[in-house]
Amino acid sequence: MKAIERTTWFLAILIGVFGAMAAHAQITLDITKGIEGGGVPIAIAPFSGGAPENIAGIIASDLQRTGKFAPQPAGSRADYSVAGQANSGGSRGYVVQFQLSGAQGGQLLNLSFDAPANQLRAVAHRISDLIYEKLTGDKGLAGTRIAYVAGGGGTWYLVVADADGQNPQTILRSSQPIMSPAWSPDGSRLAYVSFEGRHPQIVVQDVGSGARRIVSAAPGINGAPSWSPDGRRLAFTLSKDGNPEIYALNLGSTTPVRLTSGGAIDTEPVWLPDGSIVFTSDRGGSPQLYRMAPGGGAAQRLTFEGDYNARPAVSPDGRTIAMVHRRGGRFHIAVLDLQNHQFRVLTAGGLDESPSFAPNGKMIIYSNGQRLTAVSLDGSVKQDFALRGNGRDPVWAPFAR
């Protein structure tokens, strides 16, 4: 990974130099192409036993998708090897056992799981994440979930799927639009906008039970819900006073507190870990991102590249903001580093929108309005999701607790 970082920095400097030579104030970097041929070879043998899931295949696919590993057939020359068994037995139906070994034969992991047949897929993802964490030091994403909106034109769906797009589960079906799902920090609830009754309202739904609660149905816009880091408050947009403004609602209270004022559009609030709020505003004439203190008040402008920066998303460590960025009439996903102020365009662009960070901060999932794509922050991996229908408004769930 060090090599990739070095390459990225080298490119950044190179582009910076060329930009200066061409007298353009161009400090952005398009890393959509990615870095070819990377990945640590890891040999994965088919699991013996006869389980109804191809566990080795799922692990290989999970590790391939990280961009950091190049899965190989069993017996290939590789830095690491995985072998395992899944036999019927144990208290829950199946016992899955696996070993991760280094090239010299040293055993790095040797674990076993009891699981029912319908959880074998989840066990395979868990094994992938254990291997990934052991070898990279970062938490893996294979066991995480995403939510997204599908359908349109008459029936809308809110769907929760595994991080590989498999196992999609409808948790809401409506004859009116659904928008802007947002996971609670503990991953147990989704806030979203529903137009039931031809009127937008903000709903919080318990993902496990399907129970719902309307938290805002004010006249006008009820939009863009976002959870505070402690999960106790929601920020959202209301236009009940005549203009889209940002409010925060303590979920134990009934009265949202207004945080912005003025005649401009203020919307799409997201919380930073310190409680400050980043949002979209056109107070300067074009939509740009601003940051304000937890209680509102004066806001500091964050973006100066191009004439359209909107829909911020915050990385789990609070250091990076992803956004929708327009240049040359095309919409891209771009990221801004809040510490060194580096601004980078991550995607080739078109109709890219709705970025959301993976819980380990390594990937961003986004949509072009029809399909979902994930891209790594270092630009080494780009992954298109193969969904059965369309997908938009994707949000990556936090790690399960």
Added chain:
Amino acid sequence: MNHWIRPLIVAAALALLAGCAATGESTTEEQQTTQDATAQPSITAQPGQEAYSYGYGQAPVGAYETYDAAGGAAAGAGGRPGQAVAVGAVPADRVVYFSFDSAEILPESRTIIEANARRLMKSSRTVTQLEGHTDERGSREYNIALGERRANAVRQAMIAMGVTPQQIRVVSYGEERPAATGQDEQSYALNRRVEIVY
């Protein structure tokens, strides 16, 4: 009248289902957010209901089948240039179109706005819902705000023509309900609109 009363009935039914006091649809007073939190359990289909929620992994198989079909049908790299979606189309004399990135009323729209304003002034009990829309480019929630700005522009024009403000309600759908599904300027122009719904 029917067109806006029906949603009100549905909204009221939904409000009851969710255990909340009122939807605020028929009043200009500030809507109280609901806190009594009589959480709505996972529910099965009932006639006339607009939305069904399910616990994770509990949706009936049929729900997924329709998702597949709708997803395919609405998947709109498809859609021919300027092709209109027929379902629920509003008559041309109740649609006001806008330029890209603009909520300014175009001179050619005045005739349509005036005709609808006259209709409202003739019958003080008639209420219209102005539904603002945008094309699909850009951020979805920002487009909700732009759509409302367009609907409010038509509202202000109607009020200036003498319509009582209480006869006009405004809702923005942003880019969520396109009139045309193509990804071309012709479709985008059809989608940047305010629909005057009775």
